[in-house]
Amino acid sequence: MKRMKRSTLLVLLVAVLLIAGTAFFVVRGKSPDHAAKPKEAAAPRPTLTVTVARPETSELAETLSANGNIAAWQEASIGSESTGLKLAEVRVNVGDAVKKGQVLATFSGETVQAEVAQARASLAEARATAADAEGNAARARTLQQTGALSQQQINQYQTSAQTAKARVEAAEAVLAAQQVRGRNTQVLAPDDGVISARTATVGSVVSAGTELFRLIRQGRLEWRAEVTSAELGRVAVGTPVVIVSASGAEVRGKVRAVAPTVDPQTRAALVYADIPDIRQNSAVKAGMFARGDFLLGRSSALTVPQAAIVPRDGFNHLMVLQPDSRVAALKVQTGRRVGDRVEITTPLPAGARVVVDGAGFLNDGDLVRVVDAPAAEAAR
16 A cells, blocks of 8 residues: 555656656747847946037237346435434334435534534634735735835735635635534435335444445335246346235236346346335335246137146146047146136147046046036036
8 A cells, every 4th residue: 555655656756847847848949049049238338427618719818937036126325424423313214115305313413513613713713814914915015116015025915815815715615514514413315215224223323434224215126037048038128027925915017127148057037027116015025035927918829628637647638529429538738827727738639529527537438428518617
């Protein structure tokens, strides 16, 4: 009985396997091409969605950059012309604007006034003596025909008159010198300008020629820019210049002179640019180091948006869109910049379109999808 049950189970199992195998081959036989047909290749997908733009021709300012120092146009040294006088008053300080002839300082004048009075008295005495001598000489000349006086006596009277006259002239010169010394008790500004240094101290006794003040004449400064010999021919007298101080403030000036020689060591020449009144341009001071640009004119240039420039491996590149929607990296040289546009000095293919938004994320040969630029950018 048990043996019969086992045989029945084996028969059923074999039957099930046969049925399953038959079903598999039937199903496979109904679609014979399915297994043989290879899977279709998927279409390539764009790496990035980008916007593109065509290079434009723009009018850009042509400039020449240089560096240099700011100095006074001319600096006057104001000193004392009096000797042995005490400085009584100082009326100005560093930074004060002064006018020509303005009193800057005064010396104590008592001694000079006494010497002027003495010189006047000596002059009066000399004039009186000269008048008496001239009178004696005139009387002697009237007696010359009578023989009352010898010729020698007459000559002595005439010599005394001439000597007295000479003494009057000497006394007048002494008085004039003392009066000049009296005027020198006041130190006057020789020109309009700004006081740049002061050594005058109240109470000090100074000798003639001692410097008391330094004056920037007419308040004028100049920028002494160093320009290489290769670029020197581009700069001429009257060329406008924009000077940028260390604080970033901009001052406009004009080229006044170009040095006639070039430094044999640096191969550079100095270009002198006038800066307007120092009082109106407090951002620049004498002694500062400043950079600047000479405005040489305007010229046309091929420009692209700043965002299209891709700096990579120490060079600048543009991602140029190809007809197959792939990009090609083109190494370029850049020039002037204005606003958000950059000059491209490297020749570009005719009708080239460069990637703007997304250019920095692309590599040479990447496939891209192009969309229109936003309305705000298109309007610019």
